[in-house]
Amino acid sequence: MLWKAALTRRISRMIFKCRLSLTSPARTTPTTTRISIGKGNGKRSALAASGAASVVRADNVYLLAVFFVFFLLVMIVAQVMVMRSELSASVAGEWLKRLPQEQSRDAWVNQLWFCFQGRSVCPWQPVAGREKCFVYSAYLDDTASNNPGTGTVRVIGVAKTKKPDRLWCQLGWATNGTANWIAVPAQIKAIREHWNLRYSAVFILCPLSSKNWPASHPRSHPEFVSISTSEHPTMPDHDLPIRATSTMSEFNATHGHWADSPTGNLLPIIRYSDDPEIRNNPKHQLSVCVKPLHYSFNRVDQLIEFIEIHRLLGVSHFTFYNHTVGENCDCVLRRYIEQGLVEVLPWSQLDVISQKEIRTEGIFASLNDCLYRHMFDSQYLLMIDLDELIVPRTKFTLTELIASTLLANNTVAGGIHSSANSHNGYQIGAYYFRNAFFYLSWPDDPGVHSAWSATASSRHLDLISLRKTRRNFKLHPHRIRSKYICRPRAVVEVGNHFVWEFRAGNVAAHVPDSLALMHHYRTCEFGGDTCLANPSIQDRSAWKYGDALVNAVRRRFEQFGQYCPTLLPFTANQQPLRTSMATIATTIANATTTTSTLSPFSS
Numbered sequence: 001m002l003w004k005a006a007l008t009r010r011i012s013r014m015i016f017k018c019r020l021s022l023t024s025p026a027r028t029t030p031t032t033t034r035i036s037i038g039k040g041n042g043k044r045s046a047l048a049a050s051g052a053a054s055v056v057r058a059d060n061v062y063l064l065a066v067f068f069v070f071f072l073l074v075m076i077v078a079q080v081m082v083m084r085s086e087l088s089a090s091v092a093g094e095w096l097k098r099l100p101q102e103q104s105r106d107a108w109v110n111q112l113w114f115c116f117q118g119r120s121v122c123p124w125q126p127v128a129g130r131e132k133c134f135v136y137s138a139y140l141d142d143t144a145s146n147n148p149g150t151g152t153v154r155v156i157g158v159a160k161t162k163k164p165d166r167l168w169c170q171l172g173w174a175t176n177g178t179a180n181w182i183a184v185p186a187q188i189k190a191i192r193e194h195w196n197l198r199y200s201a202v203f204i205l206c207p208l209s210s211k212n213w214p215a216s217h218p219r220s221h222p223e224f225v226s227i228s229t230s231e232h233p234t235m236p237d238h239d240l241p242i243r244a245t246s247t248m249s250e251f252n253a254t255h256g257h258w259a260d261s262p263t264g265n266l267l268p269i270i271r272y273s274d275d276p277e278i279r280n281n282p283k284h285q286l287s288v289c290v291k292p293l294h295y296s297f298n299r300v301d302q303l304i305e306f307i308e309i310h311r312l313l314g315v316s317h318f319t320f321y322n323h324t325v326g327e328n329c330d331c332v333l334r335r336y337i338e339q340g341l342v343e344v345l346p347w348s349q350l351d352v353i354s355q356k357e358i359r360t361e362g363i364f365a366s367l368n369d370c371l372y373r374h375m376f377d378s379q380y381l382l383m384i385d386l387d388e389l390i391v392p393r394t395k396f397t398l399t400e401l402i403a404s405t406l407l408a409n410n411t412v413a414g415g416i417h418s419s420a421n422s423h424n425g426y427q428i429g430a431y432y433f434r435n436a437f438f439y440l441s442w443p444d445d446p447g448v449h450s451a452w453s454a455t456a457s458s459r460h461l462d463l464i465s466l467r468k469t470r471r472n473f474k475l476h477p478h479r480i481r482s483k484y485i486c487r488p489r490a491v492v493e494v495g496n497h498f499v500w501e502f503r504a505g506n507v508a509a510h511v512p513d514s515l516a517l518m519h520h521y522r523t524c525e526f527g528g529d530t531c532l533a534n535p536s537i538q539d540r541s542a543w544k545y546g547d548a549l550v551n552a553v554r555r556r557f558e559q560f561g562q563y564c565p566t567l568l569p570f571t572a573n574q575q576p577l578r579t580s581m582a583t584i585a586t587t588i589a590n591a592t593t594t595t596s597t598l599s600p601f602s603s
Contacts, residue, residue: 111346116268124349125265127157129165129229132199134158134350136365138225138267139372143489143503153206153225153269155186156369158352158362161200164188165229169206170263171222172235180217181235184208186227191364193495199358201365203493221271226263233262272376279376286399286485287317287378289370291385291496292347292361294354298326300566301462306386307336308552309465312545313390314399315382319373321347321366331564332556345369367494375488382485383494389465389519390433390483391541398485401516406431406509429490429506430499433518435481436471436539439531440523445469445540452550459557459569463549464521465542471519473535478510483518517541 114120127133135157142151153169167186172179187205194200204227210219226235273279288310297303307318320333322344336342347366352358367383374381380402384390395401406428444467452466476482479498490506491499499508519542524531561567 118268121345122267123346124158124351125267126351127159127165127167127227127229128262128264131160131165132158132352133160133165133167133227133229134352135204135227135265135267137369137373138269139375140221140269140271141372142221142272143375150210151208151221153208153222154372155204155206155225155227155267156365156372157202157204157227158199158350158358158365159188159190159202159204161190161194161196161198164202167204168228168231169204170226170228170233170235171206171208172224172226173218173220173222174224175218179235179237182213182217182222183228183231185231191368191493191495192500193359193364195359197356197358199352201358201362201368203368222269224266224268226266228263230262235262270373282377282379284317284374284378286313286315286380286382287319287374288315288382288384289319289367289374290321291363292321292323292366293325293329293386294323294361296324296326298329300328300332300564302386302464303329303332304553304556305463305465305549306389307341308556309389309542309545309549310382311341312397312548312552313392314397316341317374317378318342319370320344323347323350323361328564328566332560332567335560335563363496367496371486371488371491371494378488380485381488382483383496384483387521388483389521389542390485390516391519392516393513393541394515396544398516402431402485405515406511426505426507427490428487428509429502430484430486430508431511432478432482432484432498432508433511433516434478434513435476435483435518435520436513437525437531438468438471438519438521438539440464440468440521441529441532442468442470442536445538449546452546459567461550461553463553465519466546466549468521469538469540469542470536471539473537475513475517481520484508 111120111123115122121137124134124136127135135155138153138155140151141154153171155169159165159167167188169184169186171182171184174180184206187207189203189205191201191203206225208221213219310318318336318341320342325333333342333344337344347361350358350362352362354361370383371381380399382390382398390398392398392401394405448466448469452463453461482497484498486494486499487506490503492501492503494500502508517539519539557567
């Protein structure tokens with residue numbers, strides 16, 4: 001940049017000298033005396049002098065124009081160089097250099113190794129281009145058609161909200177040791193809740209139409225996709241590392257070629273089973289999706305309470321996204337992963353500034369990734385935050401509420417009354433629950449049982465859902481601060497508080513607060529304590545889970561305490577912990593090499 005400043009100053013001085021030559025009469029006098037013709041010919045002498053001055057001025061104007069054009073050319077060349085530097089910086093090989101120190105290239109490639117072997121998910125990968133663009137996952141969206149070669153490859157990514165780079169989908173197959181590629185134009189669809197920030201979560205849609213493919217290419221669905229900013233980049237023709245490699249070193253050597261690829265990314269396409277028996281009989285009846293854990297989240301008691309009370313509500317699987325997690329929560333999540341209750345997906349490599357360039361660590365990319373990831377293995381998905389809890393009024397679990405009440409009785413669905421999950425040819429695709437704030441600054445309930453706050457080993461239990469029972473009297477209407485349970489196969493795009501787009505024939509049902517209510521435990525929305533003056537009432541509906549919740553949390557403290565010392569009593573003798581920590585390290589090391597779901601923590 002110094003050379004640009006020096007060149008600009010030099011050109012400015014030259015232009016200034018040219019302007020002086022145009023305005024200073026002293027510079028034209030010598031010329032007029034030299035071309036003077038004679039003493040007695042004053043008129044001719046004056047005309048000659050005037051003509052000479054005009055020539056001088058014309059020459060200077062010409063010189064000024066030349067320098068002005070030259071200056072513009074220099075500025076254009078400088079801008080092109082900056083754009084090229086940004087372009088090269090977006091390629092994966094350069095992008096890896098910008099990762100934080102704790103996210104080394106080896107850790108990133110290690111996650112890709114798990115991903116390509118089908119044992120985990122890929123980290124965020126860049127798309128080489130002028131603007132920032134990243135891709136995370138790719139799904140074969142064939143809900144409209146099960147015919148080979150039809151449907152859409154739906155890529156979850158992040159791109160510029162307005163006027164993003166034009167993108168192309170490089171669809172790939174691995175056949176007999178070589179890679180076959182087809183380029184199709186991509187459609188970029190911004191996920192609606194972008195808050196007008198520079199970048200937003202997007203769907204990158206790659207339409208599939210095998211009838212337009214060359215005869216030499218396969219007619220089956222592609223196996224992987226790479227997103228590019230040019231139609232015909234020079235894609236590698238060798239077999240891709242999506243094939244399981246026996247060792248990490250072999251994969252690293254193979255992927256070394258891809259780290260400097262023209263696109264900067266490669267995603268395996270996740271395809272759901274074609275078996276109708278599997279599609280029609282999901283593994284989980286109710287699963288939970290939580291937005292990315294961030295700010296080094298480390299509130300262990302809140303995490304365990306959230307998981308255990310939702311298990312009491314009928315949830316059998318939890319999906320978390322790890323942006324940054326503290327050491328204690330990291331330990332607890334590992335234990336839940338080992339038991340098959342939780343999956344934690346990597347999220348930390350998204351090189352976009354949260355709240356300044358994108359909304360809340362790319363929350364809407366994570367929610368929609370969770371939607372498509374569990375499209376056919378969960379009957380229902382609950383989109384909710386760690387400080388929220390949907391409490392049924394008439395039933396004990398949410399699954400009972402849906403099965404015996406919402407599906408059997410009339411409820412309001414977008415102004416239309418539904419019955420038996422269908423009305424006028426429509427089906428219910430999501431259930432919305434009204435929000436009620438339980439402000440943490442309100443005092444604890446004095447009637448809370450003492451046994452709910454301490455374990456037999458004197459470890460204090462901090463269970464917010466039991467301590468805080470005072471809530472706002474006025475409830476938010478549906479779709480404002482509400483949360484929801486959806487049928488994933490009925491939905492195209494989800495938001496934070498409601499579903500943005502349903503598939504044809506599906507609508508939303510507004511659940512009356514007499515049947516269930518969403519408890520939101522938080523501080524005042526706008527800071528201070530002004531919210532505490534709001535009219536409020538006491539609501540102890542969560543107390544029906546008290547004894548079962550306390551027992552479940554106690555069991556987790558006992559089970560996980562030998563691995564996670566923070567769960568042990570604060571007064572316990574620390575000497576046994578020194579011995580157990582060695583066991584912890586050995587267990588984690590062994591689990592890292594044998595359990596694929598632990599890979600998101602290796603960042």
